[in-house]
Amino acid sequence: MIEVNNLVKNYGKYQAVKDISFKVEDGEILGFLGPNGAGKSTTMNIITGYISATSGTVTIDGHDILKDPKEAKKRIGYLPEIPPVYMDMTVTEYLKFVAELNGVKKHEIKPMLDDIMDKIKITHVSGKLIKNLSKGYRQRVGLAQALVGYPDVLILDEPSVGLDPKQIIEIRDVIKELGKSHTIILSSHILSEVSAICTRVMIINKGKIVAVDTPERLSDRLSGDRYKIRIKGDKEAIVAAFKSSDLITETEVLDDVEEGAADIIICGKEGTDPRETAFNIAKDKGFVILLVKSEKLSLEEVFLKVTEDAENGVSYEETAPEEAAEAEEAENK
Amino acid sequence: MSAIFKREMKMYFSSMIGYVFIAFFVLVTAIYFSLLNILSLSPQFEYVFSSVIMMFLILAPILTMRLLSEETKQKTDQLLLTSPVSVTGIVLGKFFAASAVFLIALLITAIFPIILSVYGTIATAQIIGSYVGFFLLGNCFIAVGLWISSMTDNQIVSAVATFVAVFLLLMVETIVSSASGNLTFSLMFAVVVALLIALYFYNNTKDKGISACIFVVEAAILAVLYFKKPGVFYGLAGNFAYMFAVLTRYNNFAMGIFDIGSVVYFISFICVFLYFTVRVIEKRRWA
Known part of the structure; x- marks a missing residue:
């Protein structure tokens, strides 16, 4: 379990991390999202003990990274932004060095490295010098390095950078697989990756947490009840009918897809179901509804909305546990 | 290790x-x-x-x-x-x-x-x-x-x-043996050390005012010593360098x-x- 409390990091007068607190439970995969310079890497560097925080604490399974660094660092595998590989070593030599650095017992090293290289699929390059490997393979060696010693916690800073699409999918599967037995924090620019892998997403902007939740709920909460509907009939009459209704707060006209039908996006007033409203309007005016589809914000849009809102002073705190349970219950119904 | x-x-x-x-x-x-x-x-x-x-x-x-x-x-x-x-x-x-x-x-x-x-x-x-x-x-x-x-x-x-x-x-050794008896040399050495202390302080605090004050105080002490008790400076640089x-x-x-x-x-x-x-x-x- 990772616990981060009131983390602050100042570089001179510039505050890179502003009072961040969060918890990652065992077996969770937490995704860090944020624009460049948001403080993702700084936070990760502090958690792993590479740099020290100005104030605040980090504990890994109850071991403080500053007071008990040896025990805490033993439990962490870290893949930094640039894989920390020695160009003039072969892959095996390098991983062996990392194993010795982590104090792995001599007779355990070989089976451990074989297992890890097999998992990450780098066995066939094990004898090559790292300087002769492509960026994708260096990245994989970096990931393999993080796994040496089988740490409970993995911190991965943009693990899929520099990989080709096929490798990205492979690495994702590897990370998902690892997520079953590890606690993972990963940062990424690629939002689809985060929503595919992570159980929870944390969006950071300018050194502050602006939103924390599961990818689905984050998208739900921000998009509200938005529906795309397709209605047969005269476009102007339809739009006018929806705009004049009190129960519809937002009407957005889309480009026509089907001949003789209008596509619009509607948002309902709180406490009402816009689908019902749409049905009633259609019934009154004699329109025919062809399609009703829930229109959720993609994580990209959520990300943009949240970072923009954060700049305007709106914040999205994590839903309280009871509230979250209620929401889940409602969803199940 | x-x-x-x-x-x-x-x-x-x-x-x-x-x-x-x-x-x-x-x-x-x-x-x-x-x-x-x-x-x-x-x-x-x-x-x-x-x-x-x-x-x-x-x-x-x-x-x-x-x-x-x-x-x-x-x-x-x-x-x-x-x-x-x-x-x-x-x-x-x-x-x-x-x-x-x-x-x-x-x-x-x-x-x-x-x-x-x-x-x-x-x-x-x-x-x-x-x-x-x-x-x-x-x-x-x-x-x-x-x-x-x-x-x-x-x-x-x-x-x-x-x-x-x-x-x-x-x-x-060569430098020390030829210059340690010289009073001006020792004084210059002391001034350089004083300057280094002030710079070190500035590097750590990034506060120009306080660092300048420290240097002024150090310079004043050196000046007083130089006019009242110049004996202090004899061999000062030499002894330090000899370390x-x-x-x-x-x-x-x-x-x-x-x-x-x-x-x-x-x-x-x-x-x-x-x-x-x-x-x-x-x-x-x-x-």
Whole structure:
């Protein structure tokens, strides 16, 4: 379990991390999202003990990274932004060095490295010098390095950078697989990756947490009840009918897809179901509804909305546990 | 620590550096051996070492220039510092590796006094003393080089700075003996030290006002002392600089005097610079 409390990091007068607190439970995969310079890497560097925080604490399974660094660092595998590989070593030599650095017992090293290289699929390059490997393979060696010693916690800073699409999918599967037995924090620019892998997403902007939740709920909460509907009939009459209704707060006209039908996006007033409203309007005016589809914000849009809102002073705190349970219950119904 | 030591040793001998260092050292020693012992028919091997000492100007940078600077540059320090190894362990591992390569080179040169002993009588005590002193002296330069290497991420900067540092250490005695009695020189030295203290303070607090105040106070104290008690300044610079006169200490060994004080001096000199190295790395993490 990772616990981060009131983390602050100042570089001179510039505050890179502003009072961040969060918890990652065992077996969770937490995704860090944020624009460049948001403080993702700084936070990760502090958690792993590479740099020290100005104030605040980090504990890994109850071991403080500053007071008990040896025990805490033993439990962490870290893949930094640039894989920390020695160009003039072969892959095996390098991983062996990392194993010795982590104090792995001599007779355990070989089976451990074989297992890890097999998992990450780098066995066939094990004898090559790292300087002769492509960026994708260096990245994989970096990931393999993080796994040496089988740490409970993995911190991965943009693990899929520099990989080709096929490798990205492979690495994702590897990370998902690892997520079953590890606690993972990963940062990424690629939002689809985060929503595919992570159980929870944390969006950071300018050194502050602006939103924390599961990818689905984050998208739900921000998009509200938005529906795309397709209605047969005269476009102007339809739009006018929806705009004049009190129960519809937002009407957005889309480009026509089907001949003789209008596509619009509607948002309902709180406490009402816009689908019902749409049905009633259609019934009154004699329109025919062809399609009703829930229109959720993609994580990209959520990300943009949240970072923009954060700049305007709106914040999205994590839903309280009871509230979250209620929401889940409602969803199940 | 042992993992780092092993890796560094492997690096010295999988790249050219280790071989170049050993070959260069043995070659230079061999040249002086031929000139000073064989050709001049003298059994006094300690002269060879006294002549080789100047070679530390090149030898120390070769050994230490990439030790820590390369880690910072390649970002591999992220691996080391996030591993369950202490900073002291990292620094010691690197220091012992460089020291071991130096020791290997030194042991190879032992063949020269052995050759001498076959053909005549040699002053064993003096030669062993020379070896011990030379090894300790070399380690002092390695420690200084390691410290310099920790402050930059550029190997060339590290090498040149180490060259200058070793040069100053070798020249300390000469400079001190010719200038220590001079009052103006001592005063200038005191002013420079005062300025350095103020700059150090500024570097740590980034507060111009307070740093300036500190310098003004220091200058005032110096001025008062200069006019009221100029005696304080006599030998001030000399005594300070003498603390770094490693060569003087070495000469004791070369004369066959096994002086415990000098051994302690060398070991503390090494420890101080290794401690500085640890502090530099730690400080970077806190910056």
